[in-house]
Amino acid sequence: MEKNVLPARKSRYFDRWWILVAAVVLLILLLVFLIPKPYKDILLFVRNGIWTTIYITIISFLLVLVFGLLVALARLSKSMVVKGVSTVYVEVVRGIPMMVQLIFWYFAFPALIQNIGDALNIYSFREYNAEAISMAILGLTFGYSAYMSEVYRAGIQSISKGQMEAARSLGMNYFQAMRHVILPQAVRVILPPVGNEFITLLKDSSLVSVVAVADMTRRGREYQAAHFIPIQTWIMIALLYLVMTLLAARLVTYLERRSRMER
Amino acid sequence: MQSIISIQNVHKYFGQVHALKGVSLEVSKGEVILIIGPSGSGKSTLLRCINRLEEFDEGQITVDGIPLDTAENINAVRTEVGMVFQQFNLFPHLSVLDNVTLAQKVIRKRSKAEAEETARKLLEKVGIPEKADYFPGQLSGGQQQRVAIARALAMNPKIMLFDEPTSALDPEMIQEVLDVMLNLAKEGMTMVVVSHEIGFAKAAADRVILMDGGLIIEEAPPLELFNYPKEERTKLFLSKVL
Numbered sequence: 001m002e003k004n005v006l007p008a009r010k011s012r013y014f015d016r017w018w019i020l021v022a023a024v025v026l027l028i029l030l031l032v033f034l035i036p037k038p039y040k041d042i043l044l045f046v047r048n049g050i051w052t053t054i055y056i057t058i059i060s061f062l063l064v065l066v067f068g069l070l071v072a073l074a075r076l077s078k079s080m081v082v083k084g085v086s087t088v089y090v091e092v093v094r095g096i097p098m099m100v101q102l103i104f105w106y107f108a109f110p111a112l113i114q115n116i117g118d119a120l121n122i123y124s125f126r127e128y129n130a131e132a133i134s135m136a137i138l139g140l141t142f143g144y145s146a147y148m149s150e151v152y153r154a155g156i157q158s159i160s161k162g163q164m165e166a167a168r169s170l171g172m173n174y175f176q177a178m179r180h181v182i183l184p185q186a187v188r189v190i191l192p193p194v195g196n197e198f199i200t201l202l203k204d205s206s207l208v209s210v211v212a213v214a215d216m217t218r219r220g221r222e223y224q225a226a227h228f229i230p231i232q233t234w235i236m237i238a239l240l241y242l243v244m245t246l247l248a249a250r251l252v253t254y255l256e257r258r259s260r261m262e263r
Numbered sequence: 264m265q266s267i268i269s270i271q272n273v274h275k276y277f278g279q280v281h282a283l284k285g286v287s288l289e290v291s292k293g294e295v296i297l298i299i300g301p302s303g304s305g306k307s308t309l310l311r312c313i314n315r316l317e318e319f320d321e322g323q324i325t326v327d328g329i330p331l332d333t334a335e336n337i338n339a340v341r342t343e344v345g346m347v348f349q350q351f352n353l354f355p356h357l358s359v360l361d362n363v364t365l366a367q368k369v370i371r372k373r374s375k376a377e378a379e380e381t382a383r384k385l386l387e388k389v390g391i392p393e394k395a396d397y398f399p400g401q402l403s404g405g406q407q408q409r410v411a412i413a414r415a416l417a418m419n420p421k422i423m424l425f426d427e428p429t430s431a432l433d434p435e436m437i438q439e440v441l442d443v444m445l446n447l448a449k450e451g452m453t454m455v456v457v458s459h460e461i462g463f464a465k466a467a468a469d470r471v472i473l474m475d476g477g478l479i480i481e482e483a484p485p486l487e488l489f490n491y492p493k494e495e496r497t498k499l500f501l502s503k504v505l
Binding site for chain 1: 314316334338339341342344345346348350352353354355356365366369370411414415418
């Protein structure tokens with residue numbers, strides 16, 4: 001046997017936790033079909049909220065992936081100004097509850113702009129009105145980029161210094177070295193915590209229900225207010241969130257496995 | 264003869280530690296230089312200053328007529344200077360072939376086919392053409408170091424720097440790396456090597472330099488330095504390594 005044969009790749013692997021996902025989906029289907037009143041009614045009523053929750057979560061997460069990386073690179077910068085500003089941003093944002101931040105962006109921020117418009121007599125500022133979904137996405141992105149930047153930073157710093165030196169010694173500039181050498185390695189390290197951030201963001205997206213966004217949680221509250229059946233309403237809402245987070249967790253596991261096999 | 268590396272009065276501080284205390288050195292084209300000295304003597308630091316992986320605080324270094332001052336010049340110099348590290352520093356997420364083609368594609372803007380052709384020739388040259396599709400983690404230390412040499416050579420450097428290239432290797436793998444280095448020396452490559460491989464020095468070096476305490480203590484052709492050292496410090500050091 002030769003010593004350096006490539007490791008055999010398992011062609012088929014079954015992730016058993018899919019059973020849990022299937023169980024929750026089955027439970028939802030059973031409730032909807034066996035007890036259509038009220039469960040089917042609830043599902044139909046919150047249907048649009050489901051899409052809003054998914055939409056807000058995915059758009060925010062994609063933005064967080066980009067801004068989190070930029071903040072992480074800023075925190076690793078040699079420039080004291082860039083490093084200082086980004087560190088203050090992370091420390092401040094991490095220290096304020098997500099709910100307070102969302103309320104700030106939706107209620108306080110537009111008022112601030114309007115006041116500036118009044119003071120400086122800028123018409124477009126004075127007439128500024130916040131749009132709920134955009135402000136929710138802005139708020140979640142602003143808050144979660146701070147957390148995500150820490151995940152990126154830990155991942156980048158876990159790659160040995162020699163990798164950057166080897167890349168630079170070949171003539172690559174900092175960004176070329178980051179792109180081709182450091183980040184591809186860091187991504188493998190940070191996949192589990194990034195997946196975790198995604199799941200947390202998905203759950204925290206329920207906070208946008210307080211700033212006039214008709215997401216799943218808000219639609220649930222509306223249904224409860226109209227029909228007075230809190231137990232059934234919140235069981236349904238909880239199961240819908242659970243199915244989404246369990247699915248996300250499976251996706252992360254799949255990506256982890258795939259990135260490991262590429263080695 | 265005009266020197267291809269010119270180091271003038273270089274000082275380097277690590278915080279309070281004065282690591283290089285005014286080192287000057289001229290290297291001619293095609294010369295092979297071996298730097299020896301106890302650990303902490305500044306030999307690796309000096310080597311790393313040549314491609315500015317280490318910033319220096321005072322003095323000047325010119326490589327192939329380009330002074331190491333602006334970021335642009337530093338990158339220009341780095342493309343002409345290959346470096347081989349003690350810990351190999353291969354890119355573990357890329358295959359051996361991709362390790363050797365990456366910088367060619369990114370910096371030299373060579374096509375994939377062209378870069379791969381160059382890479383396969385170089386892997387042939389360092390004696391491991393059959394490992395092209397393996398990952399670094401699947402190779403022995405000696406094989407990894409030879410890939411690292413091929414990776415550096417792929418940029419067609421005018422100068423090669425070796426930072427203790429055999430120190431992290433098992434004894435039976437040292438020779439395969441030294442053989443590759445000897446061949447390079449024969450082909451006329453300008454080489455600066457930090458190493459205690461006395462055999463390599465005798466076979467290939469034009470000059471051996473002994474450093475200690477951030478200074479060059481003595482420099483001479485290998486046989487002269489090893490057999491008739493002038494300085495007490497050199498005699499003391501050689502008595503321990505020979």
